[in-house]
Amino acid sequence: MQPHALQVFRAVAEHGTITAAARTLRYTQSAVSRQIAALEAETGSPLFDRLPRGVALTEQGRCLLGHAEAVLDRLDAARRDLAALRDLTAGRLRVGAFPTAVAALVPRALAAFRSAHPQVALSLVEGLTPGLLDRLLAGDADVAVVSAAPDQPLDGDRFDLHHLVDEVLLVAVPRTHRLAHRRTVRLRELADDAFIAGSATAEETLLRATLPADFRPRIDIVAAEWTGKLGCVAAGLGVALVPALAVRATPPDLALLRLHPDDASVRRVFAATVAGRSRPPAVQRFLTRLDEATAGLR
Amino acid sequence: MQPHALQVFRAVAEHGTITAAARTLRYTQSAVSRQIAALEAETGSPLFDRLPRGVALTEQGRCLLGHAEAVLDRLDAARRDLAALRDLTAGRLRVGAFPTAVAALVPRALAAFRSAHPQVALSLVEGLTPGLLDRLLAGDADVAVVSAAPDQPLDGDRFDLHHLVDEVLLVAVPRTHRLAHRRTVRLRELADDAFIAGSATAEETLLRATLPADFRPRIDIVAAEWTGKLGCVAAGLGVALVPALAVRATPPDLALLRLHPDDASVRRVFAATVAGRSRPPAVQRFLTRLDEATAGLR
């Protein structure tokens, strides 16, 4: 019952002649004759009546023909599906990413991926690194864009980490700020500035710094959203820390200064997949898109 | 993509281990390992991730698994169906028969067949020999019970004829008839009797005799149905010709005399199938049932 034999069987059934089937299959007549004989022996049923001018399906032959075509069709479907998966003309890609990455990096990579492989179904889930990694392990996501602080390294044994970029911390200041012309600043230079924070504790997290422990930013205003935060900065109400990843384009009324790396912990950004598990073509491809997207950010 | 390989693939997917799959398949580990490798080479996709404690399906592996199971199931179904056809636990049998045979012979054979093979779908069509043979050729019937007069032999080149019985012609006479005690009579002994006929011409057909051409039965009463005909005979209105096949049991108020074979053409009864076409198991079996049924008639 090998597919090969079934294919021969189908060809003979279609042509009504062993010889003709052999011609189209590029076989000799004897080979096809044998295949049919073997199939009849295997099934224990005569599949063809031998007529003077060819062969004709028996009852049993007709019975088998339906099954044979179904099997061959299904095998073709399997081959097609696998090829599609390989060539990214089908399938899906489930991405997870931490919030800042969803601002620009991941959407750009997804857009590039979608335009190249429009037939792959995309899904994106925003979440925090631990949750994303859980999703990965549970099989609910194919790849996760996560960030890791140096003192909280990711579990390299359970995940394959593809390093994308080191997160750079920017300081947003009004165009009129005294430091607006600088490229890089140190935190202590901002000791007298008011900070506009997303939350009092979140800002502490961003500033897990090597500064003297007694440095406490003065926080006057708390604004949850980036747009509001930057609006306050533009209005001259203070300065704000902004992850570079969150910035899609420099607003015209602000200056974005690079914070000296010694002042902020360097959070590294990775694309994570489950360790030891081969990356499906879609994931593999998406990683290159992510690399290209990070190149555009640098 | 041989079923064999797919079976191995399925087993490995189920067990999660090449070694365990090999054990249940009664193969060595190496053989299974190779099979998987070959399948991966053929599909061009990794199907399993090699983990430290076994293997796990990849995306492509899961894709293939569905198809593999479908293919294997369908192959099993094909084997089952063919076996059922062979063992007569499925399939159908389409019988055609000429009217007289439908009286007793064919129904008895069908009844015996059905009780032995209740899962075979039976159908019976009554018709005249030429029409039945056309049905055979057209593929609308599997076997036809037909009759042939000696001067109208059946086409033995186009049909395989399985001789069942020679039709015997009986003469029904009242119990009080002067010949009622005889076993065999000659037609000329009935020259003075009134004949009760189905139709004036039909009776001529039954009597395609070797008698002198001037013998003309006297026909007083025409009755279409056998029951009416025999009723008339029982009432003493005359005698009637009855094919033995049409008689299920001797009516108590009649005597049935065998007509001397020289006086009536011997019509032979055959089970016909298309020449050169193998008889499906159901047909083959039905022929033996017909043989048994004819044995009961003799």
Added chain:
DNA sequence: CACCACCATGCGCCAGTGGCATGGCAGAAT
């Protein structure tokens, strides 16, 4: 640190499969 479970692979052997030939058979053509 030794052990164990698991997978990969080189080697030899055998069955299965295809090609080449021939033979048999029945219808078609001369």
Added chain:
DNA sequence: ATTCTGCCATGCCACTGGCGCATGGTGGTG
């Protein structure tokens, strides 16, 4: 009637594919 032609079956041989028996490599485990 005879030859010719098209078709299927089968003996023979070479080759490939697949299996078992080994061994080697690797990562978790007691």
